[in-house]
Amino acid sequence: MSLLERESPGVVMTPDHLRARKLPVVADLGIAVLALLLSAAVVYGLGLGNWVLVIAFGVVLYLAGLYFGASRIEGKRSARNRAWRSLIYAACLLAVLPLASVVWTLVSKGAARLDGDFFGSSMNNIGARDPNGGAYHAIVGTLEQVGLATLMAVPLGVLGAIYLVEYGRGRFALTVRFFVDVMTGIPSIVAGLFVLAFWVLIVSPWFNDGTPRFSGFAASLALTVLMLPTIVRSTEEMLRLVPGPLREGAYALGVPQWKTILKVVLPTALPGIVTGIMLAVARAAGETAPVLLVAGGAAAINMDPFAGNQSSLSLFVYQQAGDASKYAPDRAWTAALTLVALVLLLTIAAKLLARRNRLS
The missing domain is CATH 1.10.3720.10 (MetI-like)
Structure with a gap:
């Protein structure tokens, strides 16, 4: 018998007590989809911009929704950690997107004259x-x-x-x-x-x-x-x-x-x-x-x-x-x-x- 069980006879230790509650992956994906849909509805409905603004506004909505959902299930401390981690991933993705866009544009448009005469x-x-x-x-x-x-x-x-x-x-x-x-x-x-x-x-x-x-x-x-x-x-x-x-x-x-x-x-x-x-x-x-x-x-x-x-x-x-x-x-x-x-x-x-x- 463990020390916790001796001090608290009424507590029965099971594997579920050893695990902290986590936000399901399906819920995380659902928040992301809902954020993009809501962002598209707002941006295109009000005529504010194009798909770039949809993605940017969607990221903001996703971070807010993720923090709210995670704080309800995992607690505020874990929610802050998850939100900041997602923000870092989003910043990395936004930094890579222009580079990927430049490479794709160069390859797609530059392949037209890749021949011996050139x-x-x-x-x-x-x-x-x-x-x-x-x-x-x-x-x-x-x-x-x-x-x-x-x-x-x-x-x-x-x-x-x-x-x-x-x-x-x-x-x-x-x-x-x-x-x-x-x-x-x-x-x-x-x-x-x-x-x-x-x-x-x-x-x-x-x-x-x-x-x-x-x-x-x-x-x-x-x-x-x-x-x-x-x-x-x-x-x-x-x-x-x-x-x-x-x-x-x-x-x-x-x-x-x-x-x-x-x-x-x-x-x-x-x-x-x-x-x-x-x-x-x-x-x-x-x-x-x-x-x-x-x-x-x-x-x-x-x-x-x-x-x-x-x-x-x-x-x-x-x-x-x-x-x-x-x-x-x-x-x-x-x-x-x-x-x-x-x-x-x-x-x-x-x-x-x-x-x-x-x-x-």
């Missing part, structure tokens, strides 16, 4: 009534411009973050960190104007008989300016997360500081560093204003990023979206889908590489 030809000599034409020149331009910008921005950004975390002390480090924070919010058009004024109008005439010239490399310089603060800030935060005992253990074994950074600190923070780099690459690949200002855009294929106008996928989307041809929107959607898929593939490849090489 990926194997350019827009050179393509008229408004010609259904052909592709983005081969824009894909080449994006790969070259973003690749050059990555080669310039990643070493500078990572080394700058290493300095700020491992070596930077005093007023100079504070000044560098302040300007990095300022550059984080700089508009892309400002970066394009800076490269236009400095490189295109001042430096490029030295190599072109006094004539300013657009180029893909100028676009890479503008993208580098945009990528640097993101790489520095993300790398700095990842390096600060590396535990101090790892550094102290290496120093205790007589390992120099530069070797500790190279062999211990960087491999430990590598996954986070790669994530920051890929965020910067994704931003650079989607920029249109700098490419338009300093690369000019081109309808023909240009493999040389150091001479002549060059296009990119983001600029191609911008141009096709404003074109009067009825075939242009399909090209724009397919180019947008290609750009997203390209960034996704680069991110997956970088993640797998960082996962393979990180310190165990």
